[in-house]
Amino acid sequence: MTRPTRDELALRLRDAYRSGAVPPMRDGLDPVDAEGAYAVQTINTRFWECEGRRIVGRKAGLTARAVQIQLGVDQPDFGVLFDDMRIADGGNLDPARTLQPKAEAEIAFILADDLPDPATTPEQVAAAVASVHAAIEIVDSRIADWKISFADTVADNGSSAFFVLADTGRSLDGLDLERAPMEMRIDDAVVSTGIGAAALGNPLNAAAWLAQTLAARGEPLKAGDILLAGALGPMVALTPGDRVHASVGGIGACSFSYKGH
Numbered sequence: 001m002t003r004p005t006r007d008e009l010a011l012r013l014r015d016a017y018r019s020g021a022v023p024p025m026r027d028g029l030d031p032v033d034a035e036g037a038y039a040v041q042t043i044n045t046r047f048w049e050c051e052g053r054r055i056v057g058r059k060a061g062l063t064a065r066a067v068q069i070q071l072g073v074d075q076p077d078f079g080v081l082f083d084d085m086r087i088a089d090g091g092n093l094d095p096a097r098t099l100q101p102k103a104e105a106e107i108a109f110i111l112a113d114d115l116p117d118p119a120t121t122p123e124q125v126a127a128a129v130a131s132v133h134a135a136i137e138i139v140d141s142r143i144a145d146w147k148i149s150f151a152d153t154v155a156d157n158g159s160s161a162f163f164v165l166a167d168t169g170r171s172l173d174g175l176d177l178e179r180a181p182m183e184m185r186i187d188d189a190v191v192s193t194g195i196g197a198a199a200l201g202n203p204l205n206a207a208a209w210l211a212q213t214l215a216a217r218g219e220p221l222k223a224g225d226i227l228l229a230g231a232l233g234p235m236v237a238l239t240p241g242d243r244v245h246a247s248v249g250g251i252g253a254c255s256f257s258y259k260g261h
Helices: 006-018 034-050 065-071 122-128 151-154 202-216
Strands: 055-061 077-080 104-110 129-139 163-167 180-184 189-195 226-229 243-248 252-257
Touching: 006 034, 006 151, 034 077, 034 151, 034 226, 055 202, 065 202, 077 202, 104 180, 104 189, 104 202, 104 243, 122 129, 122 151, 122 202, 129 226, 163 226, 189 243, 202 226
Parallel strands: 055 226
Antiparallel strands: 055 077, 104 129, 104 226, 129 163, 180 189, 180 243, 243 252
């Protein structure tokens, strides 16, 4: 059986957005093949840019050690955020636009300055941050039943789908990101809790990892970019009709409804 090319794997993932989830890509990617997986992700990123989608930032994933162990890796991963992935704070996400979505609450940063240094430190990130926001990431997988390896999720743009940022951001001054408590509710029920330290010990550490990794790839983070720094607690599957609300102590809150317009 002929091993599929990276271009063929990229097309398989693009088709899955319309046609439904596909089996894990073990036929073309070793489960921990980071180089091959990012190559597939990049093929699709370039394709979508040619289609007119605009990159507005990046997301860090696998920032919890327990999830890294589960997937057999010792590092986070990243995906690309496009302008059409953003859902307005308080807005709607049509279930028809998703396959098997889950929501997770995060801390997000918007940058005021570029971060071109492959040795970027958390302190340098902090100095470059314009504002800090409560955020919800809606992750989704084009891999059937979320049976993902590290390579599957990387190739699939970090299992990304949509995101919500609180309209109001905060300055970093005086914030204790590590101890910031997170609570996510669906309707009136608390479904996930956590703290800022869940993201590599501090969301600034996750952002620094992103900055280092992207600078080394020749794609440095830029002023105006949005950075999602990783889940602060367990992700929760969505059901049509859900209203999702996330609050992060000292930082803010945001929400969306999982329903048609």
